Amino acid sequence: xxxxxxxxxxxxxxxxxxxxxxxxxxxxxxxxxxxxxxxxxxxxxxxxxxxxxxxxxxxxxxxxxxxxxxxxxxxxxxxxxxxxxxxxxxxxxxxxxxxxxxxxxxxxxxxxxxxxxxxxxxxxxxxxxxxxxxxxxxxxxxxxxxxxxxxxxxxxxxxxxxxxxxxxxxxxxxxxxxxxxxxxxxxxxxxxxxxxxxxxxxxxxxxxxxxxxxxxxxxxxxxxxxxxxxxxxxxxxxxxxxxxxxxxxxxxxxxxxxxxxxxxxxxxxxxxxxxxxxxxxxxxxxxxxxxxxxxxxxxxxxxxxxxxxxxxxxxxxxxxxxxxxxxxxxxxxxxxxxxxxxxxxxxxxxxxxxxxxxxxxxxxxxxxxxxxxxxxxxxxxxxxxxxxxxxxxxxxxxxxxxxxxxxxxxxxxxxxxxxxxx
Amino acid sequence: xxxxxxxxxxxxxxxxxxxxxxxxxxxxxxxxxxxxxxxxxxxxxxxxxxxxxxxxxxxxxxxxxxxxxxxxxxxxxxxxxxxxxxxxxxxxxxxxxxxxxxxxxxxxxxxxxxxxxxxxxxxxxxxxxxxxxxxxxxxxxxxxxxxxxxxxxxxxxxxxxxxxxxxxxxxxxxxxxxxxxxxxxxxxxxxxxxxxxxxxxxxxxxxxxxxxxxxxxxxxxxxxxxxxxxxxxxxxxxxxxxxxxxxxxxxxxxxxxxxxxxxxxxxxxxxxxxxxxxxxxxxxxxxxxxxxxxxxxxxxxxxxxxxxxxxxxxxxxxxxxxxxxxxxxxxxxxxxxxxxxxxxxxxxxxxxxxxxxxxxxxxxxxxxxxxxxxxxxxxxxxxxxxxxxxxxxxxxxxxxxxxxxxxxxxxxxxxxxxxxxx
Numbered sequence: 120x121x122x123x124x125x126x127x128x129x130x131x132x133x134x135x136x137x138x139x140x141x142x143x144x145x146x147x148x149x150x151x152x153x154x155x156x157x158x159x160x161x162x163x164x165x166x167x168x169x170x171x172x173x174x175x176x177x178x179x180x181x182x183x184x185x186x187x188x189x190x191x192x193x194x195x196x197x198x199x200x201x202x203x204x205x206x207x208x209x210x211x212x213x214x215x216x217x218x219x220x221x222x223x224x225x226x227x228x229x230x231x232x233x234x235x236x237x238x239x240x241x242x243x244x245x246x247x248x249x250x251x252x253x254x255x256x257x258x259x260x261x262x263x264x265x266x267x268x269x270x271x272x273x274x275x276x277x278x279x280x281x282x283x284x285x286x287x288x289x290x291x292x293x294x295x296x297x298x299x300x301x302x303x304x305x306x307x308x309x310x311x312x313x314x315x316x317x318x319x320x321x322x323x324x325x326x327x328x329x330x331x332x333x334x335x336x337x338x339x340x341x342x343x344x345x346x347x348x349x350x351x352x353x354x355x356x357x358x359x360x361x362x363x364x365x366x367x368x369x370x371x372x373x374x375x376x377x378x379x380x381x382x383x384x385x386x387x388x389x390x391x392x393x394x395x396x397x398x399x400x401x402x403x404x405x406x407x408x409x410x411x412x413x414x415x416x417x418x419x420x421x422x423x424x425x426x427x428x429x430x431x432x433x434x435x436x437x438x439x440x441x442x443x444x445x446x447x448x449x450x451x452x453x454x455x456x457x458x459x460x461x462x463x464x465x466x467x468x469x470x471x472x473x474x475x476x477x478x479x480x481x482x483x484x485x486x487x488x489x490x491x492x493x494x495x496x497x498x499x500x501x502x503x504x505x506x507x508x509x510x511x512x513x514x515x516x517x518x519x520x521x522x523x524x525x526x527x528x529x530x531x532x533x534x535x536x537x538x539x540x541x
Numbered sequence: 542x543x544x545x546x547x548x549x550x551x552x553x554x555x556x557x558x559x560x561x562x563x564x565x566x567x568x569x570x571x572x573x574x575x576x577x578x579x580x581x582x583x584x585x586x587x588x589x590x591x592x593x594x595x596x597x598x599x600x601x602x603x604x605x606x607x608x609x610x611x612x613x614x615x616x617x618x619x620x621x622x623x624x625x626x627x628x629x630x631x632x633x634x635x636x637x638x639x640x641x642x643x644x645x646x647x648x649x650x651x652x653x654x655x656x657x658x659x660x661x662x663x664x665x666x667x668x669x670x671x672x673x674x675x676x677x678x679x680x681x682x683x684x685x686x687x688x689x690x691x692x693x694x695x696x697x698x699x700x701x702x703x704x705x706x707x708x709x710x711x712x713x714x715x716x717x718x719x720x721x722x723x724x725x726x727x728x729x730x731x732x733x734x735x736x737x738x739x740x741x742x743x744x745x746x747x748x749x750x751x752x753x754x755x756x757x758x759x760x761x762x763x764x765x766x767x768x769x770x771x772x773x774x775x776x777x778x779x780x781x782x783x784x785x786x787x788x789x790x791x792x793x794x795x796x797x798x799x800x801x802x803x804x805x806x807x808x809x810x811x812x813x814x815x816x817x818x819x820x821x822x823x824x825x826x827x828x829x830x831x832x833x834x835x836x837x838x839x840x841x842x843x844x845x846x847x848x849x850x851x852x853x854x855x856x857x858x859x860x861x862x863x864x865x866x867x868x869x870x871x872x873x874x875x876x877x878x879x880x881x882x883x884x885x886x887x888x889x890x891x892x893x894x895x896x897x898x899x900x901x902x903x904x905x906x907x908x909x910x911x912x913x914x915x916x917x918x919x920x921x922x923x924x925x926x927x928x929x930x931x932x933x934x935x936x937x938x939x940x941x942x943x944x945x946x947x948x949x950x951x952x953x954x955x956x957x958x959x960x961x962x963x
Contacts, residue, residue: 302719
């Protein structure tokens, strides 16, 4: 009898898996296609800005536009990623459908006029809001809406970076610090895998990174990786703190005329561009207008960035996002990390390409408290050869990034000193 | 002020990490050395048994010895792995120090006289009981005793298989189904890494497995891997159920003269050996007396095992362990999995070495509900090339292995249909 029941158990599991696999198809079609459209437009916008450098001077004006667009049509959509995470923790009013077009347009505007921002926020918000719409159409229960929202995050993240495994684990890991639950693992994995396939089918190609340095285990190098991991964690923490502080300060100064906040942000970015003497810290930063400029790709080569590139990008991004422009935090985190890793490698006598890759991944791991997803991402982006170094860097960064990451809605399950919090 | 506190936070984290790194050294020295001694003796014992086949006929007598040894000196040590897990969930009387020598001697006796058993139970129990002793000597708080016990598991597991990453994650993942907490991640990782180094320093070498088949992504092959994953999960479930049932039945039949239980077990193993017509299912099974015999290593080569080898090993082990002999379950699970994978590959037209490797890892993942540790283990044992197939096989097996694994003390956090249970 007990064995009979156990067999039924497996039939229920099989039904559960089949159900979510079927749900994953439309989620992936919607999110994967939206991300493909976004990445295609983002590329056009970036090249257009390179060809018309004066667009930067319109950044303050663009900020006003974004501000009033959200004010007129945004409702609660402005909370972005945090709203989606809150809805997963505790279902409330739902994620509004308008979030997808709003964040798409405003991110493109931010990039067109030279704001320093990323992509994953946009992809995750498009994925989340479309997943919510689909969940409503399918008449899913509140419990299942939570799962489909996680699938939306996974699909958006997996498609935008071409890293489906990392996307799936990110959606589970980002919700709470210090704990991962397997409850939506397979739904998220399916959504993320399918969305990546859909996005690629639209012809999107992701940047290819190569680490040529030896992958052999070397204890001195391992020690350097651990110390660099501490620096990466602190940088991730600084990034999150700077963005929060800019926003807090801005909200304190501009109490009545909120639209002055993005105007000031835009003016500050223009000012910073003059001080830095380059436009390379604007926009996404994966590549640069001048092929030899400062960019993520060039951080993997000797002399590709300078000693303070990481801090410049951090400041540019904190001002852009803190003052109300739109886009993700992750690609700037990649930039900060790759540049910091490059610089550490130069002074520590370590391979530049390996440390650029470690920083790329580990600063992100620290700022979002997702060391496991980031370790998987390292395998998907750089191949499996250096996985041990990546795991060590990600978990060290995680330990040293403090308890407040870039997502305010992230909960605390287990503190980094090992104490359980719920 | 908030920033100042945040900086303090990182100092506390650094102190926490330093403290546990220092604790990890003696735990690793003790567990790593004990495991090295165990593996060295196990090898001697196995070769000795091959040279003296008649030892098998003394297996019933050996069972009586084991029975009375635990009865005389065992106290609660007989609960083995489950006792350690219970003490982590809910600290009680502690893990007795006598567990280490008892399980060492009785496992060697089991192997010397031809019982079919593994090693990880022994390694984990030695690690756990020595960790408890050290924790008491250091005057650790109950909360920290839980962590040092997890370190003992990690150290034992990591050293016995030469897979430190898998050891650390196994210790965290095995405690509850469907959830992993990072609370003791770094302590476990340090203990496991150091223990592996200590064990290697004693001259212990682990079996080397190679998968030569192509690692290229092939959708038809992926589909076969998923279907094989279902079979691996069901096999893991069958293994756990068979061992439990044999024990339950034995305890029901032998109510007064408990010592008759291992006697019967020994006689059954002798009988099974005659029916099977080979001694290859006795002992550890990593290699065989005749280099061309049925063994884990030969499951990776064409014609290395036959169609029912997996079931034979399952039955031999369920009888041996269910009837009261000592040793681990994991190496027999490797055997069952590698042989089943081999057979599936033959009939499905898939590469034998890859599927033997997949079964090796995935049946274990299913029976212990530790898909993440097993995915890491696959990288540590077989290299990173096939990690995607391993991850798919492990998680599929996990979904299809039901909710009762080989460890009765494992708790349920999230069911495999996604429901939260606590």
